[in-house]
Structures are given as C-alpha cells and as structure tokens.
Amino acid sequence: MSSFGISGTNAHVILEQPEPVTEPETGGDGLAALAPGIVPWVLSGRTEEALRAQAARLLAQVEGHPGLRPVDLALSLATQRSLFDHRAVVLTDDRETAVRGLAAVCVGEPDPAVVLGAVEPGRTAFLFSGQGSQRLGMGRGLYERFPVFAEAFDAVCAGLDAHLERSLREVVWGDDASVLDGTAYAQAGLFAVEVALFRLVESWGVRPEFV
Structure with a gap:
C-alpha cells in the first residue's frame, strides 16, 4: 500500500496475516457448559x-x-x-x-x-431509594421546569423544616455535601425529591392504586 502526501513523500506499509488465535477451552458446548x-x-x-x-x-x-x-x-x-x-x-x-x-x-x-x-390483579407500589443516592442540587432542574414538581417539593420541605435545624431546600441545593450526607438531611432530602418525582409522573397520566 502506498500513500502520497502533499509534499510528495512516498510511504509503504506491508501487511501480513496475523498469527492464528486459539480459542480457550470451555469445558463443553454452548449453554450446557454453563x-x-x-x-x-x-x-x-x-x-x-x-x-x-x-x-x-x-x-x-x-x-x-x-x-x-x-x-x-x-x-x-x-x-x-x-x-x-x-x-x-x-x-x-x-x-x-x-x-x-x-x-x-x-x-x-x-x-x-x-x-x-x-397472576392476580394487584395494587401498584412505589419504592423510594434510601440514603446513599443523595447529591447536592438534586431536583433543581426539575423544580425550575415543572410547576407540579416544584409545588410538591415545596410542600414536603415546608412540612419537614419544622423538625430540622436548617432549611431542607438550602441544604439540598447548598454547597456543603457533608451536611447533606447526614442522615437527617439525606433521608429528608431524598423523600422530598422522590415525592415530587412521583407527583410529576402522576401528572403525566399515571394513576396508581397505592401511593
């Protein structure tokens, strides 16, 4: 194979057949081995x-x-x-x-x-994730874009602020991850975001029998 560049340089590359690869032993054929x-x-x-x-x-x-x-x-x-x-x-x-x-x-x-x-008809349940998935700023973009999310988030924060030393919204949207990682704020923040997420999904037409 030759390649001619703008300057007129002539380069040659010689390709050879690679060495054969031996497949590892599986101990059997297909699914039977597994x-x-x-x-x-x-x-x-x-x-x-x-x-x-x-x-x-x-x-x-x-x-x-x-x-x-x-x-x-x-x-x-x-x-x-x-x-x-x-x-x-x-x-x-x-x-x-x-x-x-x-x-x-x-x-x-x-x-x-x-x-x-x-299979019998059942009621729908929603499982909220627990502590460990919290992060600073969670839910803020949805809050600014969807009024339904914002209304639900505000309602939960208002109910929980009476039991917390600091504003839940300020902690969740703050800049100190160590405070949010504390159990009280992590659990409360996740609950607020997840309730707001549920209300947002519900507004799109989901009608669960169990909330």
Missing part, C-alpha cells in the same frame, strides 16, 4: 385448560425427542414464548423428573418438581 444442575421449564396459558394443553404438547415433544437437552428447552420456553396469567414451572435436572412434572401439570395434580400459580 447450565446449573436444575433448570426451570416455564409454561403459561390464558386459562388453566390452556396451561394443561401446553404441558401436554410439551410432554409429547419431550417423549418423542429423547435427545433434547433440558437447558436448551428451558431457554426457549423462557425467552421465546408469551407469558399469560396461568403459569407453571417444572424444575428438572433429568428426563424422568421432567416427564413426571409435565404429566402432573397436564392433570392439575401436585408434584414436588412443579410450582403452579396465577
């Missing part, structure tokens, strides 16, 4: 009958293909199928356990290797 002894087979259906029907189809597949590896089937079931409300998990480490568990799901009977359940 798989634990017990793997979960996850099944689901819109109804109990649909769940049992899926278990029956899977049972027929397992019985008809004795060479199937449990870990491969577990991966396919967990990543390539939709999840519906009625669910079952067959915990298996060998063919006998898998067949027995699937047969139990087919007829709705209990089995030590099977976990059955259904």
Whole structure:
C-alpha cells in the first residue's frame, strides 16, 4: 500500500496475516457448559385448560425427542414464548423428573418438581431509594421546569423544616455535601425529591392504586 502526501513523500506499509488465535477451552458446548444442575421449564396459558394443553404438547415433544437437552428447552420456553396469567414451572435436572412434572401439570395434580400459580390483579407500589443516592442540587432542574414538581417539593420541605435545624431546600441545593450526607438531611432530602418525582409522573397520566 502506498500513500502520497502533499509534499510528495512516498510511504509503504506491508501487511501480513496475523498469527492464528486459539480459542480457550470451555469445558463443553454452548449453554450446557454453563447450565446449573436444575433448570426451570416455564409454561403459561390464558386459562388453566390452556396451561394443561401446553404441558401436554410439551410432554409429547419431550417423549418423542429423547435427545433434547433440558437447558436448551428451558431457554426457549423462557425467552421465546408469551407469558399469560396461568403459569407453571417444572424444575428438572433429568428426563424422568421432567416427564413426571409435565404429566402432573397436564392433570392439575401436585408434584414436588412443579410450582403452579396465577397472576392476580394487584395494587401498584412505589419504592423510594434510601440514603446513599443523595447529591447536592438534586431536583433543581426539575423544580425550575415543572410547576407540579416544584409545588410538591415545596410542600414536603415546608412540612419537614419544622423538625430540622436548617432549611431542607438550602441544604439540598447548598454547597456543603457533608451536611447533606447526614442522615437527617439525606433521608429528608431524598423523600422530598422522590415525592415530587412521583407527583410529576402522576401528572403525566399515571394513576396508581397505592401511593
């Protein structure tokens, strides 16, 4: 390869084939080398009958293909199928356990290797982060941009200031991190910011059942 610069300099680079790289030994092929002894087979259906029907189809597949590896089937079931409300998990480490568990799901009977359940409507909860995530200036940009955030932040600060030696807003938006890192101000500051964040998200259309 040649390269001619503006000054007319002629440079040559000779490229050679690199030395072959030997792949490290993995102790097995693919997922089998990484798989634990017990793997979960996850099944689901819109109804109990649909769940049992899926278990029956899977049972027929397992019985008809004795060479199937449990870990491969577990991966396919967990990543390539939709999840519906009625669910079952067959915990298996060998063919006998898998067949027995699937047969139990087919007829709705209990089995030590099977976990059955259904998704039920629940209430929404919000978890606020604890001490350790505080930082100076947190929430200030949102406060200046969103009135809903500002109103909620002001309300919390007003309620907490009566129990603190210094203004919570002044500490949170101040320049002394050591004061904010104190438990009283860290916990109070995070609570104020997170309540304001929740009210902001709520104003965008989120209507949780539990606050």
